[in-house]
Amino acid sequence: MTIQLYELVGSDSARPFSPHCWKVVMALAHKGLAWESRYVPFTEIPKIEDGSGIVPVIRDGDATVSDSFAIALHLERTRPDGPSLFGGPGGEAMARFVEAWCQTQIHAIIGKAAIMDVHDALAPDDQAFFRNSREARFGMPLEETRERGLSELGKLNARLEPVRAMLRHQPFIGGASPLFSDYILFGAFQWARIIMREPLLGHDDPVLDWFETCLDLHGGIGRAVPAAA
Missing domain, CATH: 1.20.1050.10 (Glutathione S-transferase Yfyf (Class Pi); Chain A, domain 2)
Structure with missing residues (x-):
């Protein structure tokens, strides 16, 4: 199943700008993973399915993970065969x-x-x-x-x-x-x-x-x- 990534945007959904979401975009690309972005403005963040009230959030199968560092750790531990994000x-x-x-x-x-x-x-x-x-x-x-x-x-x-x-x-x-x-x-x-x-x-x-x-x-x-x- 393709990973779903919730990203922050303003009035133009083609210009996601959150630094924390960009960390996750780069981490997903680093791991060679496919994902689909779901763009949300500030006022829609509380409605994201995990209820954390922050972005980024990913849905990865049955798991939802919020916070960029936690997402990076999740990707590292669930995809150990891909390029490492930490090197140990x-x-x-x-x-x-x-x-x-x-x-x-x-x-x-x-x-x-x-x-x-x-x-x-x-x-x-x-x-x-x-x-x-x-x-x-x-x-x-x-x-x-x-x-x-x-x-x-x-x-x-x-x-x-x-x-x-x-x-x-x-x-x-x-x-x-x-x-x-x-x-x-x-x-x-x-x-x-x-x-x-x-x-x-x-x-x-x-x-x-x-x-x-x-x-x-x-x-x-x-x-x-x-x-x-």
Whole structure:
């Protein structure tokens, strides 16, 4: 049975932008698995069959699994014959670190800087939900959150320096070939690429070279959605 993947979209279902959903898209492609995407806006997420209230969610036969990392573990354990997403327990532990680092250091900036771009990409009902929920989360209007995020974009350069140093020795976070750790950081920059007009990386940045390489992986699936115009 083909895996069903629930992905977040805005008013244009051809432009899924969730960083967490992109992690799973890349993981499925890495494993060489077939899947069908079911696109859902913010206000439809609570109606997804597993009741978790988050995306991504997959239905894999009788199993439903939510959360990108849990989905990656599920794919790794149920399809052991396919290419590994972790390369063993050490790679799984490394991916846990990359996930925590990315959430606290990278998403924390992009999420604020891109907040109005996300809002503007949504249908009206979802815009109202998004504004109410995010203004409650950040304690300020979306417009002010965006300005604070844009003022912090310069911090990304320093926060990415460990990745640049690593890429001097190997082409991927996973080493000679990509692992789920790569897809975690890829998801963050794919989110920004699809939703934001402001470039986050300089043209001579090794992280940009790595990201461009990731866009071409698995038949160029990352490039299937164009960048924000």
